[in-house]
Amino acid sequence: xxxxxxxxxxxxxxxxxxxxxxxxxxxxxxxxxxxxxxxxxxxxxxxxxxxxxxxxxxxxxxxxxxxxxxxxxxxxxxxxxxxxxxxxxxxxxxxxxxxxxxxxxxxxxxxxxxxxxxxxxxxxxxxxxxxxxxxxxxxxxxxxxxxxxxxxxxxxxxxxxxxxxxxxxxxxxxxxxxxxxxxxxxxxxxxxxxxxxxxxxxxxxxxxxx
DNA sequence: ACATTAAGTGATT
DNA sequence: AATCACTTAATGT
Numbered sequence: 001x002x003x004x005x006x007x008x009x010x011x012x013x014x015x016x017x018x019x020x021x022x023x024x025x026x027x028x029x030x031x032x033x034x035x036x037x038x039x040x041x042x043x044x045x046x047x048x049x050x051x052x053x054x055x056x057x058x059x060x061x062x063x064x065x066x067x068x069x070x071x072x073x074x075x076x077x078x079x080x081x082x083x084x085x086x087x088x089x090x091x092x093x094x095x096x097x098x099x100x101x102x103x104x105x106x107x108x109x110x111x112x113x114x115x116x117x118x119x120x121x122x123x124x125x126x127x128x129x130x131x132x133x134x135x136x137x138x139x140x141x142x143x144x145x146x147x148x149x150x151x152x153x154x155x156x157x158x159x160x161x162x163x164x165x166x167x168x169x170x171x172x173x174x175x176x177x178x179x180x181x182x183x184x185x186x187x188x189x190x191x192x193x194x195x196x197x198x199x200x201x202x203x204x205x206x207x208x209x210x
Numbered sequence: 211a212c213a214t215t216a217a218g219t220g221a222t223t
Numbered sequence: 224a225a226t227c228a229c230t231t232a233a234t235g236t
Contacts, residue, residue: 202217
């Protein structure tokens with residue numbers, strides 16, 4: 001754990017802060033597809049990803065899901081930052097996309113470290129900003145109904161977090177993630193294949209130009 | 211060989 | 224873009 005922390009966060013945080021994280025944080029390993037936070041659940045810790053990836057989803061009243069974004073190593077969940085300020089409940093669901101190792105830091109430390117460590121303050125503000133921009137991007141894509149672009153971006157994201165250009169997934173799963181129907185995904189994927197962006201197989205999609 | 215599940219397609223709204 | 228209805232292809236038992 002100490003080595004992992006040093007490797008991914010050593011260049012970001014000063015030594016004292018790294019030590020505090022080790023003292024107060026708890027190391028957790030999560031297997032693929034395990035949910036680590038559900039909607040309405042009280043947030044009591046914020047995650048620092050060491051490796052692996054987590055997908056953050058939103059759900060409507062019908063139980064349909066929509067992917068908001070992925071978090072990877074070096075990332076933290078921006079939603080946690082807003083929620084823990086007022087001890088609010090989670091507005092999103094978080095599911096492990098791959099096997100993941102992370103450190104959970106109690107939310108009480110958040111405010112304390114904000115004043116104490118400049119590097120922590122920068123990290124939090126920066127990641128909050130990054131996520132915000134990503135959100136705006138996502139809204140643009142949805143608002144302008146550019147399904148094909150949305151889909152391709154999703155595939156790239158998924159390939160990135162899995163460190164693999166061949167995704168092991170079905171059209172149906174993608175449709176669920178993007179809150180659309182399987183038929184639409186199949187057609188768009190077919191179009192992408194024609195444009196030599198991807199290759200299609202059963203239960204797998206290979207991304208070509210990376 | 212048969213059942214099940216994933217993917218492809220045309221037509222319609 | 225979504226839905227329906229149907230076909231085809233791959234895979235498991």
